[in-house]
Amino acid sequence: MLRLFNTLSRTKEDFIPIEPGKVKMYCCGPTVYNYQHIGNFRTFIFEDLLLRVLTYNEYKVKYIMNITDVGHLVSDSDEGEDKMEKSAKLLGKSIMEIAEYYTGVFKKDSELLNIISPEVFCKATDYIQEQIDLIVCLEKNGFTYPTSDGVYFDTSKFPGYGKLARLDIEGLKEGARIEFSAEKKNITDFALWKFSPENEKRQLEWESPWGKGFPGWHIECSAMSKALLGNHIDIHCGGIDHIPIHHTNEIAQSEACSGEKFVNYWLHCEFLDFGNEKMSKSTGKFITLSTLSGNGYSPMDYRYFLLTAHYRKKQKFSYEALEGARSGIKNLKNKISNLKNSFSESESENPGLSDEYKTRFTDKINDDLNMPEAVAVMWDMLKDENLSSKQKLILVSDFDRIFGLGLDKTEEKMVTLVPDEIYDLIEKRKEAKKSRDFKAADEIRELIKSKGFEIKDTKEGVEINTI
RNA sequence: GGCGUGGUACCCAAGUGGCUUAAGGGGAAAGUCUGCAAAACUUUUAUUCGACAGUUCGAAUCUGUCCCACGCCUCCA
Numbered sequence: 001m002l003r004l005f006n007t008l009s010r011t012k013e014d015f016i017p018i019e020p021g022k023v024k025m026y027c028c029g030p031t032v033y034n035y036q037h038i039g040n041f042r043t044f045i046f047e048d049l050l051l052r053v054l055t056y057n058e059y060k061v062k063y064i065m066n067i068t069d070v071g072h073l074v075s076d077s078d079e080g081e082d083k084m085e086k087s088a089k090l091l092g093k094s095i096m097e098i099a100e101y102y103t104g105v106f107k108k109d110s111e112l113l114n115i116i117s118p119e120v121f122c123k124a125t126d127y128i129q130e131q132i133d134l135i136v137c138l139e140k141n142g143f144t145y146p147t148s149d150g151v152y153f154d155t156s157k158f159p160g161y162g163k164l165a166r167l168d169i170e171g172l173k174e175g176a177r178i179e180f181s182a183e184k185k186n187i188t189d190f191a192l193w194k195f196s197p198e199n200e201k202r203q204l205e206w207e208s209p210w211g212k213g214f215p216g217w218h219i220e221c222s223a224m225s226k227a228l229l230g231n232h233i234d235i236h237c238g239g240i241d242h243i244p245i246h247h248t249n250e251i252a253q254s255e256a257c258s259g260e261k262f263v264n265y266w267l268h269c270e271f272l273d274f275g276n277e278k279m280s281k282s283t284g285k286f287i288t289l290s291t292l293s294g295n296g297y298s299p300m301d302y303r304y305f306l307l308t309a310h311y312r313k314k315q316k317f318s319y320e321a322l323e324g325a326r327s328g329i330k331n332l333k334n335k336i337s338n339l340k341n342s343f344s345e346s347e348s349e350n351p352g353l354s355d356e357y358k359t360r361f362t363d364k365i366n367d368d369l370n371m372p373e374a375v376a377v378m379w380d381m382l383k384d385e386n387l388s389s390k391q392k393l394i395l396v397s398d399f400d401r402i403f404g405l406g407l408d409k410t411e412e413k414m415v416t417l418v419p420d421e422i423y424d425l426i427e428k429r430k431e432a433k434k435s436r437d438f439k440a441a442d443e444i445r446e447l448i449k450s451k452g453f454e455i456k457d458t459k460e461g462v463e464i465n466t467i
Numbered sequence: 468g469g470c471g472u473g474g475u476a477c478c479c480a481a482g483u484g485g486c487u488u489a490a491g492g493g494g495a496a497a498g499u500c501u502g503c504a505a506a507a508c509u510u511u512u513a514u515u516c517g518a519c520a521g522u523u524c525g526a527a528u529c530u531g532u533c534c535c536a537c538g539c540c541u542c543c544a
Binding site for chain 2: 028036039040041042043044083165166167168170172238239240241242243244245268269270271272273275286304305308309310313314315316317318320321322323325326327328329331332334338370372373375376377378379380433436441442445454455456457458463
């Protein structure tokens with residue numbers, strides 16, 4: 001039985017889909033006004049793991065992710081500029097160009113991280129009519145009111161507003177650090193539609209029953225989820241920061257229109273903890289996948305790093321910790337490579353033991369995606385002397401359906417593509433060793449190393465690896 | 468100021484009342500092997516879980532106080 005931690009109840013619940021065997025899942029994707037940093041990718045990898053676990057449990061998953069290319073304001077209090085417009089202005093490009101560029105980088109990075117693509121990437125600008133329709137629905141149901149700058153959702157009209165985040169509305173008022181618009185009836189009210197500013201032409205704006213403008217940020221997810229998955233879905237996920245505002249508002253909008261429950265399971269990924277090195281997109285100081293590559297770390301090093309912590313706990317990022325992950329996955333691949341070398345069809349089987357590990361592994365991943373323990377099960381398995389190489393390889397390959405580390409691609413030790421020159425040197429070194437001229441032998445080894453090959457003396461002879 | 472989360476070895480991190488006198492990975496140390504390396508393998512590496520009280524037959528796990536870090540309420544996954 002798959003169990004998932006539901007933010008709504010703050011407990012782990014048995015996962016029961018609306019329709020047996022099928023799962024409808026929507027995840028909040030990126031706002032494509034800038035690069036995604038590695039913290040953003042922690043959430044996307046968590047969502048990828050969730051998808052893989054669902055698939056592993058033989059659910060057929062309809063998985064949608066949005067691309068926000070309009071309406072996400074610099075401030076969630078419905079003030080300030082549209083992030084996309086701001087970025088376009090800054091770079092002197094059109095919004096379309098900006099959106100395409102950053103969407104492209106996002107998809108490329110996702111691919112490098114072995115993140116499985118959703119069935120559909122939906123762009124907010126492709127669903128403007130659906131968003132307008134939803135606002136019309138809310139208007140009809142009496143949940144909206146106009147102000148001088150837009151159409152707002154009256155949160156006081158929606159019973160149970162803030163339930164997901166367990167918001168303390170009175171406390172919010174007391175603790176408010178910024179003044180909220182005088183025209184808002186309640187501090188938690190939010191914009192459904194914003195009017196274009198009078199003094200300035202926006203790149204993106206649309207006609208609507210209320211006037212020319214653009215949709216509020218939250219409405220896109222409600223509208224696209226409804227359009228592609230229907231009123232009632234199984235899972236909705238995103239970063240933990242979305243709980244108090246974005247997802248809270250999505251629930252209010254969606255349910256106020258449909259009258260149905262919107263989402264059964266809300267899942268949220270914790271932040272990566274950068275210590276003093278704050279990730280701030282506004283200051284432009286943040287670590288991306290390319291930053292990591294520039295420092296010599298591969299996307300899989302980072303993916304393995306993330307697997308060693310649980311998604312609902314903060315994980316401390318440091319290059320020291322990442323270095324540990326890099327060594328870890330290197331050793332892991334080495335081990336698999338050695339297994340492939342020692343693989344033999346005639347090895348004795350111990351299916352019982354194999355099942356035991358498979359069960360242990362499944363229990364861990366089905367316990368709210370406990371990847372750290374699942375990784376530990378893999379290591380235990382690899383160290384178990386009672387399993388054959390063949391069994392270990394089969395299990396590793398099976399486990400990697402979840403981990404997504406590309407362990408299957410781990411090659412056998414290859415001795416091809418080595419230039420003759422190297423073979424000649426190895427031959428010379430062999431001679432030197434024979435005549436016990438170890439100084440010369442060591443020098444030749446260094447020479448070979450300087451040419452990009454590392455040699456190791458083993459019982460079977462000389463092993464050659466590229467550096 | 469309001470709300471919340473967390474502090475487990477050198478680093479990352481699991482475990483949330485007895486199965487644990489605390490998984491797993493990295494690092495470090497010792498050993499086997501080797502001319503030496505490297506690799507591989509073996510062993511060691513927290514009597515202790517931020518501090519102090521308390522509840523309990525029994526706590527890292529529950530309660531209280533304090534210290535510290537972080538997050539949200541402003542942009543952020």
